[in-house]
Amino acid sequence: MSETALLRVENLSKTFALRRSFSEWVTRRPGEVHRAVDRVSFELAHGEILGLAGGSGSGKTTLARMLIRLVEPDGGGVFLEGQDVRAAKGRDLRDLRRRMQMVFQDPYSSLNPRMQVGAAIIEAGRVHHQPGSEDPEAFVTHMLDLVRLPSTIARRRPRDLSGGQRQRVAIARALAVGPQVLIADEAVSALDVSIQTQLLNLFLDLRDELGLSILFVAHQLSVIAEVADRVAIMDQGVIVEVGPTAEVFRSPQADYTKTLLASHPHPLTIVESTQKEA
Ligand SMILES: Nc1ncnc2c1ncn2[C@@H]1O[C@H](COP(=O)(O)OP(=O)(O)O)[C@@H](O)[C@H]1O
Numbered sequence: 110m111s112e113t114a115l116l117r118v119e120n121l122s123k124t125f126a127l128r129r130s131f132s133e134w135v136t137r138r139p140g141e142v143h144r145a146v147d148r149v150s151f152e153l154a155h156g157e158i159l160g161l162a163g164g165s166g167s168g169k170t171t172l173a174r175m176l177i178r179l180v181e182p183d184g185g186g187v188f189l190e191g192q193d194v195r196a197a198k199g200r201d202l203r204d205l206r207r208r209m210q211m212v213f214q215d216p217y218s219s220l221n222p223r224m225q226v227g228a229a230i231i232e233a234g235r236v237h238h239q240p241g242s243e244d245p246e247a248f249v250t251h252m253l254d255l256v257r258l259p260s261t262i263a264r265r266r267p268r269d270l271s272g273g274q275r276q277r278v279a280i281a282r283a284l285a286v287g288p289q290v291l292i293a294d295e296a297v298s299a300l301d302v303s304i305q306t307q308l309l310n311l312f313l314d315l316r317d318e319l320g321l322s323i324l325f326v327a328h329q330l331s332v333i334a335e336v337a338d339r340v341a342i343m344d345q346g347v348i349v350e351v352g353p354t355a356e357v358f359r360s361p362q363a364d365y366t367k368t369l370l371a372s373h374p375h376p377l378t379i380v381e382s383t384q385k386e387a
Pocket residue numbers: 125126143145163164165166167168169170171172
């Protein structure tokens with residue numbers, strides 16, 4: 110897999126200092142630290158969707174944000190096509206961030222509620238000199254078309270859209286800068302199940318049409334089961350198990366994965382029953 114890996118993550122770590130207790134402060138003992146992400150390694154192949162699952166507080170968001178240095182790692186490495194993300198500065202770092210775009214749970218994280226959708230999309234494309242962005246109308250129509258929204262949406266503002274439409278716009282804006290990798294952090298978690306399924310299908314289509322690689326972070330195993338080729342299971346800052354999604358969910362090896370599966374409605378059953386309805 111190494112030769113085909115687009116993104117390589119090696120021993121990535123992040124420790125947060127906990128607030129010192131009064132006695133620690135009085136005695137000048139160092140405060141305790143919390144290992145949010147502890148020497149995590151994985152690879153993401155070209156055109157692959159890798160799921161990242163795990164309970165709340167297991168370190169998924171910290172890991173995802175370190176990939177583009179929204180959180181600065183304190184150990185390990187991130188390499189996009191061999192290029193060292195942690196060593197990048199200035200223009201190189203901006204270009205790496207263009208090539209790895211994040212989609213958040215809350216679309217307002219990347220959208221200005223007062224800006225028209227079309228303006229937000231063209232602005233993103235122009236800042237990064239994307240091909241076609243010299244023709245705003247065609248560029249915006251194309252981006253909206255990629256996320257299956259009509260061009261009439263261009264004149265609307267994010268707050269006038271439904272939750273699902275708003276997330277599609279956030280994805281269109283991310284696509285407008287020409288990424289190779291999407292990092293989706295709980296991108297469908299706040300949506301109703303039927304809207305979730307539509308968005309998961311969109312992610313699958315985008316992977317096929319654009320050859321995108323996607324790191325798909327979600328705490329809901331049913332979501333991961335619908336979308337991910339492989340899944341990495343995270344617990345207390347560590348990846349405890351990684352493998353093809355169906356295999357991991359059918360015969361989990363790690364105790365934590367077994368516990369996680371037992372506490373969710375079985376993800377593979379959900380996928381099979383939704384496929385029957387379709
Ligand atoms: N900025 C921060 N300062 C201190 N602790 C943090 C910070 N961000 C996250 N953490 C802690 O790191 C752990 C992992 O959090 P997070 O990455 O958000 O997990 P997840 O996304 O899996 O729910 C949690 O214990 C959380 O409280």
